[in-house]
Amino acid sequence: KAGVTQTPRYLIKTRGQQVTLSCSPISGHRSVSWYQQTPGQGLQFLFEYFSETQRNKGNFPGRFSGRQFSNSRSEMNVSTLELGDSALYLCASSLAVKGASDTQYFGPGTRLTVL
Amino acid sequence: AQKITQTQPGMFVQEKEAVTLDCTYDTSDPSYGLFWYKQPSSGEMIFLIYQGSYDQQNATEGRYSLNFQKARKSANLVISASQLGDSAMYFCAMRDAITGANSKLTFGKGITLSVRP
Numbered sequence: 001k002a003g004v005t006q007t008p009r010y011l012i013k014t015r016g017q018q019v020t021l022s023c024s025p026i027s028g029h030r031s032v033s034w035y036q037q038t039p040g041q042g043l044q045f046l047f048e049y050f051s052e053t054q055r056n057k058g059n060f061p062g063r064f065s066g067r068q069f070s071n072s073r074s075e076m077n078v079s080t081l082e083l084g085d086s087a088l089y090l091c092a093s094s095l096a097v098k099g100a101s102d103t104q105y106f107g108p109g110t111r112l113t114v115l
Numbered sequence: 116a117q118k119i120t121q122t123q124p125g126m127f128v129q130e131k132e133a134v135t136l137d138c139t140y141d142t143s144d145p146s147y148g149l150f151w152y153k154q155p156s157s158g159e160m161i162f163l164i165y166q167g168s169y170d171q172q173n174a175t176e177g178r179y180s181l182n183f184q185k186a187r188k189s190a191n192l193v194i195s196a197s198q199l200g201d202s203a204m205y206f207c208a209m210r211d212a213i214t215g216a217n218s219k220l221t222f223g224k225g226i227t228l229s230v231r232p
């Protein structure tokens with residue numbers, strides 16, 4: 001079974017631009033979560049989508065948004081990029097079973113550099 | 116609120132020896148799950164092992180085992196017979212079972228493990 005795929009793998013943008021990142025989950029996985037990883041803040045939860053609906057959201061400004069399509073693929077968008085948005089963006093998918101045991105499987109990440 | 120603490124500085128281990136990576140956690144929910152992930156320099160987070168709060172036995176997956184001490188709120192990862200490919204960052208994470216929040220993982224800051232030949 002193919003793993004989680006993310007495109008693009010690397011991205012360079014300038015301040016003020018916007019960017020869209022894509023994530024394809026493992027086949028059969030209905031939940032997609034996004035995380036931002038930086039050296040200073042570590043791994044921080046952005047949001048989670050399930051059945052095309054945002055089910056959970058982290059503490060990020062409204063410039064960060066996402067969506068999920070009917071095939072469970074997800075995109076996240078960052079508008080008006082700031083230097084501090086430079087990070088590794090990780091997508092994770094899961095079966096969305098109830099309870100604490102739902103295991104998230106991660107993609108290789110998209111490394112975004114904002115100049 | 117959930118909290119994961121990983122305070123060990125960079126860890127070093129000789130190839131073929133065992134190593135323990137520490138993780139302590141805090142939560143007010145009696146039902147929760149603990150996860151360990153490995154992140155090589157390539158960036159991908161690789162799932163290693165899961166332990167549920169109600170599991171009676173410590174989890175094991177191949178060379179990985181979890182030393183779960185619920186009363187002490189610790190979930191240490193034990194890697195046996197270390198290999199050079201084990202050199203990576205290791206993250207402890209948890210999720211509680213509160214409805215509506217059961218998708219979010221809270222991560223620790225990670226521990227760097229270096230395996231020496």
